[in-house]
Amino acid sequence: MNGSKVALGVLVAMAPSDRSTAAIPPRGFQTESDGSYDFTNVPEGDYLIFTTDRMDLEYLRAETIQPYLAAANAVRVESHKVQTENLSFQAK
Numbered sequence: 001m002n003g004s005k006v007a008l009g010v011l012v013a014m015a016p017s018d019r020s021t022a023a024i025p026p027r028g029f030q031t032e033s034d035g036s037y038d039f040t041n042v043p044e045g046d047y048l049i050f051t052t053d054r055m056d057l058e059y060l061r062a063e064t065i066q067p068y069l070a071a072a073n074a075v076r077v078e079s080h081k082v083q084t085e086n087l088s089f090q091a092k
Contacts, residue, residue, distance in 0.1 A: 001035065001086065001087070006034060006035035007031060008032065009055070010051050010052070010089050011028055011029070011053070011055050012029050012030075012050075012051050013027065013028045013029075013049070013050055013057070013068070014027050014039055014048070015047065015048050015059070016048075017045075017046040017048055017074065018045075024045065025060055026059045026060055027039055042077050044079040045077055046075070046076055046077075047074075048069050048074060049075055051087050051089040073087060
């Protein structure tokens with residue numbers, strides 16, 4: 001959400017909280033027209049999730065996403081469960 005409005009066309013990125021977990025790369029998803037996003041087949045574990053309007057963000061590079069992680073939401077993904085996370089976004 002961007003205030004009370006849907007944030008469409010925004011990049012939602014998710015990375016393992018433990019950055020030494022190289023076997024689980026960060027993931028990115030562009031929000032749909034209703035502001036939704038969907039990560040599937042995410043291994044169980046702790047993650048950091050954040051939004052940005054920088055669609056060109058190289059979220060696979062640790063040094064590129066590092067500045068975003070301080071304000072990221074911490075989430076715990078459990079095996080075989082559907083989880084909903086509502087994120088706030090402020091356009092820059």
